[in-house]
Amino acid sequence: MHLLRLGPAGQEIPAVDDGGTVHDLRPLTADIDGAFLAADGTAAVRTALAAGTLPVLDDADTLRRGAPVARPTAVICIGQNYAAHAAESGAQPPSAPIVFFKHPNTVVGPDDTVPVPPGAEKLDYEVELGVVIGRRASRLASREEALAHIAGYTVVDDVSERSWQIDESLGQWSKGKCGPAFAPTGPALVPADELDAGGLRLRSWVNGEPRQDSTTADMIFDVATIVQDLSQYMDLEPGDLICTGTPEGVAFSGRFPYLRDGDVVEVEIDGIGRQRHAVRDA
Secondary structure: OEEEEEOOOOOOEEEEEEOOEEEEOOOOOOOOOHHHHHOOHHHHHHHHHHHOOOOEOOOHHHOOEOOOOOOOOOEEEEEOOEHHHHHHOOOOOOOOOEEEEEOHHHEEOOOOOEEEOOOOOOEEOOEEEEEEEOOOEOOOOOHHHHHHOEEEEEEEEOOEEHHHHHHOOOOOOHHHOOOOOOEEEOOOEEEHHHOOOOOOEEEEEEOOEEEEEEEHHHEOOOHHHHHHHHHOOOOEOOOOEEEOOOOOOOHHHOOOOOEOOOOEEEEEEOOOEEEEEEEEEO
16 A cells, blocks of 8 residues: 655645555545544555545546655754765764754655755765554654654655755755755555565666665664654654665765766665656756
8 A cells, every 4th residue: 555645736635545546535634644643544544445445546647746644844854874874974883863854845755846045066966765654653762663653664865965064064964965856755555564664675766877875784774773863862853754775875985976866766666666866947
């Protein structure tokens, strides 16, 4: 079961892809957001599918794919969470999760154009597993509690401007992470109980050429550790999006060029889906 939001930006229709047939979720909810997830909306969707009460969404394959969760109140990111990526960045593996933030308004659809902001010279791509919170999480006591607070998983391209991140953020990173459309998200939200987040393959391509190819088994801190750790320092709200880090193969490594006007980035995680977005001068 893949939860989707389809249609023009700001007018997305909540939907569910159940084995290749896309159903309209508007009889259940106006949108897929924090309130829907907190009310155990996933269970309601399953019940409705089993009862056959959801209409088929006509021409779903012709509609724009939006981010699968609307209006996250926070986009929380984990840095250098794959050992090989830390090494290519010239850093030792961290002893605790490194945390930074992206502005929530960076979240766009998986196929939306990513503009190159004026003055940006080192635009980079980062395929990441996105974790979406389903219930308010505060000071969780165990890994099991952490997993129980996850609604599902999605795909994020953590677009970064490395000069702004490294040279101008003075170690805080967020200046290089918050440009318009710097978080293409989706195509789908897959419920947490339908996916094993511990061994998912992540890949990226630029103009059809392979860049990143790894699995979440190479994470330094796994999903449960990240959610439990974050909950000690902040209250996580339903719909919050956590980006769990990227594997090696980014342009910052020096092995590949930075993104330029006209480049096409594709990022994919097995079991969730693939994004394809162009980079264009603003």
